[in-house]
Amino acid sequence: MIKQSLAPYHQPDNDGFYTEPNFWLYEQRHHHGYFDRDPHLPLYCEQKGVVVAFWGRLDNREQLAATLGLNHKDEQLTDAQLVLEAWSHFLQQLPEQLLGDFAIAIIDKPRQQLFLVRDPLGVKPLYYSWQQGKLFFGSSAAALKAMDGIVLSKSTEWMARYLWLCLSKDPIKTAYNEMRKLPPAHCLLLAHNAEPQLRRWHFWRDDAPIANQRDERWVNDYRAVLEESIRCRMHSPYPLGTENSGGIDSATLTAYLAKFLDNPVEQLHSFGFAMCEQEPEYILETSQACGIAHNYLVSAQLGNQTERMERSLKVLGYPEEHGNASLHLPFYQQCQQRNIKVLFSGFGGDEVVTNPANLARYEFLDNHQYGALFNILSGNAITRPLRLVKAILKPQNPAYRPTFLTAWRQRWPYCLLKRR
Numbered sequence: 001m002i003k004q005s006l007a008p009y010h011q012p013d014n015d016g017f018y019t020e021p022n023f024w025l026y027e028q029r030h031h032h033g034y035f036d037r038d039p040h041l042p043l044y045c046e047q048k049g050v051v052v053a054f055w056g057r058l059d060n061r062e063q064l065a066a067t068l069g070l071n072h073k074d075e076q077l078t079d080a081q082l083v084l085e086a087w088s089h090f091l092q093q094l095p096e097q098l099l100g101d102f103a104i105a106i107i108d109k110p111r112q113q114l115f116l117v118r119d120p121l122g123v124k125p126l127y128y129s130w131q132q133g134k135l136f137f138g139s140s141a142a143a144l145k146a147m148d149g150i151v152l153s154k155s156t157e158w159m160a161r162y163l164w165l166c167l168s169k170d171p172i173k174t175a176y177n178e179m180r181k182l183p184p185a186h187c188l189l190l191a192h193n194a195e196p197q198l199r200r201w202h203f204w205r206d207d208a209p210i211a212n213q214r215d216e217r218w219v220n221d222y223r224a225v226l227e228e229s230i231r232c233r234m235h236s237p238y239p240l241g242t243e244n245s246g247g248i249d250s251a252t253l254t255a256y257l258a259k260f261l262d263n264p265v266e267q268l269h270s271f272g273f274a275m276c277e278q279e280p281e282y283i284l285e286t287s288q289a290c291g292i293a294h295n296y297l298v299s300a301q302l303g304n305q306t307e308r309m310e311r312s313l314k315v316l317g318y319p320e321e322h323g324n325a326s327l328h329l330p331f332y333q334q335c336q337q338r339n340i341k342v343l344f345s346g347f348g349g350d351e352v353v354t355n356p357a358n359l360a361r362y363e364f365l366d367n368h369q370y371g372a373l374f375n376i377l378s379g380n381a382i383t384r385p386l387r388l389v390k391a392i393l394k395p396q397n398p399a400y401r402p403t404f405l406t407a408w409r410q411r412w413p414y415c416l417l418k419r420r
Contacts, residue, residue, distance in 0.1 A: 056102025141317025246282025249349025
């Protein structure tokens with residue numbers, strides 16, 4: 001039952017159990033490269049008495065291996081083995097030494113400890129439930145539901161938020177009262193005869209100085225981080241996929257991949273939605289410029305809502321909290337058919353990375369940088385000063401806008417919940 005809940009639609013490349021009188025651990029894995037090909041799962045070191053289940057990717061293998069006195073180029077040295085060695089060295093300060101996307105479970109028998117950790121962005125999910133002195137955990141809610149001895153009740157609050165315009169997305173709460181998500185950038189320690197202890201191990205910085213002109217240092221630093229973030233995800237012997245909308249963010253990502261690959265014609269496949277009139281032209285123009293021969297465009301949403309809901313219930317354990325989980329299913333199916341294990345995506349970059357340019361106006365206003373604001377306003381010698389005065393005197397982002405009320409009235413008849 002637990003095996004099927006983790007892989008309801010296709011079989012893993014490797015799996016295995018580890019059992020003791022007081023715990024059991026089951027792990028599945030789909031191979032992406034030599035760094036995840038542990039012969040036995042989960043990884044167990046009898047000498048140290050430590051068991052490791054690792055899902056993800058380490059991006060600082062070289063630095064971590066050097067710290068531990070290991071050879072990072074050794075193809076027998078997997079990411080899970082690095083984590084096991086690093087745990088023996090750093091123990092509960094292990095997360096601070098890791099860079100990558102991961103969800104990790106470590107059982108240290110001599111210390112009688114269980115340690116769970118999740119990456120800073122929360123790329124890999126991790127769920128848990130503490131009940132009557134037992135800790136249940138897994139990479140999906142579906143996995144926890146399949147475990148013997150766990151008791152779960154549906155959260156009416158979650159259901160209400162879900163039905164109310166899909167407002168159920170939450171870093172901690174789930175569709176079940178007794179089940180929680182381990183938040184991104186957090187770890188959880190369970191010691192013998194103690195309650196679980198939750199700790200945040202990573203804090204994001206948001207202290208960039210205010211700038212009103214191009215600074216080459218920031219541009220170069222950003223470019224270096226962007227290039228490294230792409231390169232570190234390319235270590236796969238299989239073909240690579242890229243989601244491309246033809247926009248600035250996804251086209252940039254696609255162009256970098258083509259640049260870094262020796263043979264993008266054979267090694268890179270492009271996937272895109274072409275729902276708007278001009279999108280196919282932009283997508284194909286990007287592919288032609290990058291030398292991508294394998295292009296797949298979806299011009300209409302496939303399947304129906306019932307099928308998408310049934311699939312999300314099997315894979316996730318409860319209805320999806322974000323539509324991308326099933327919206328991009330045609331891409332995932334194509335990747336599976338073509339043995340593509342890594343799919344890059346620049347979708348949503350304008351909300352997260354580049355951001356709408358008009359936000360610069362609000363930053364200049366908040367910091368009273370009226371000269372910088374004046375420089376970006378359009379118009380002539382008469383209209384630009386008038387627009388500056390208007391921007392200062394009139395709120396630029398009011399809480400109420402007529403367009404919001406119009407949109408709300410259009411959606412109101414379709415809301416399943418009504419105010420009393």
